Amino acid sequence: TQLLEQSPQFLSIQEGENLTVYCNSSSVFSSLQWYRQEPGEGPVLLVTVVTGGEVKKLKRLTFQFGDARKDSSLHITAAQPGDTGLYLCAGAHGAGSYQLTFGKGTKLSVIP
Amino acid sequence: NAGVTQTPKFQVLKTGQSMTLQCAQDMNHEYMSWYRQDPGMGLRLIHYSVGAGITDQGEVPNGYNVSRSTTEDFPLRLLSAAPSQTSVYFCASSEDLAGAGNEQFFGPGTRLTVL
Numbered sequence: 001t002q003l004l005e006q007s008p009q010f011l012s013i014q015e016g017e018n019l020t021v022y023c024n025s026s027s028v029f030s031s032l033q034w035y036r037q038e039p040g041e042g043p044v045l046l047v048t049v050v051t052g053g054e055v056k057k058l059k060r061l062t063f064q065f066g067d068a069r070k071d072s073s074l075h076i077t078a079a080q081p082g083d084t085g086l087y088l089c090a091g092a093h094g095a096g097s098y099q100l101t102f103g104k105g106t107k108l109s110v111i112p
Numbered sequence: 113n114a115g116v117t118q119t120p121k122f123q124v125l126k127t128g129q130s131m132t133l134q135c136a137q138d139m140n141h142e143y144m145s146w147y148r149q150d151p152g153m154g155l156r157l158i159h160y161s162v163g164a165g166i167t168d169q170g171e172v173p174n175g176y177n178v179s180r181s182t183t184e185d186f187p188l189r190l191l192s193a194a195p196s197q198t199s200v201y202f203c204a205s206s207e208d209l210a211g212a213g214n215e216q217f218f219g220p221g222t223r224l225t226v227l
Contacts (some may be wrong), residue, residue, distance in 0.1 A: 033215075041220055048178050092212060098210060100216070104153065104154040104156060
């Protein structure tokens with residue numbers, strides 16, 4: 001079973017602070033996705049990273065895929081209350097694979 | 113477009129009862145999946161479908177049945193509900209196989225409690 005370990009599991013910060021969430025595995029993934037899930041709703045895709053070492057920016061969010069394609073990080077600059085939610089990483093195993101491997105998530109609370 | 117819709121939003125069952133969770137998508141996606149989400153467990157794949165008439169088992173299929181008679185609909189049936197099936201259930205669809213890195217579009221979920 002391929003596992004994705006996310007850390008931290010819970011994070012509570014003040015508005016304006018920076019934070020980083022990590023997603024680690026011993027397995028290589030063809031690509032890695034980050035989803036955000038708000039209470040009472042389904043996950044929504046934020047980004048897909050494909051190439052080892054790739055960095056993608058989405059406004060105040062910066063996503064990085066590790067060089068070996070085994071890990072990824074999500075950095076949020078100047079967090080806002082609207083960033084509150086559950087952040088999930090999901091690893092893809094390549095063409096022909098039906099299943100994503102999901103991490104257990106990081107629950108972020110940004111306090112105004 | 114409504115995207116992926118799920119009904120009901122909430123459901124309470126007694127042990128042994130059966131029910132069907134409904135899922136529909138209007139994006140003409142061939143690929144659809146059912147997940148359950150439990151605290152501390154993440155999202156786990158129950159069943160998936162690669163097109164009308166084609167379904168297969170995921171990671172945790174026991175106690176659940178699915179069918180796919182149309183591209184739009186992918187219902188999940190609980191045959192004899194057990195307390196261990198208390199969870200939040202999500203339906204998702206995608207243009208191509210999820211494991212190939214294609215974006216999955218999730219419904220709003222059904223929160224099921226089995227007493």
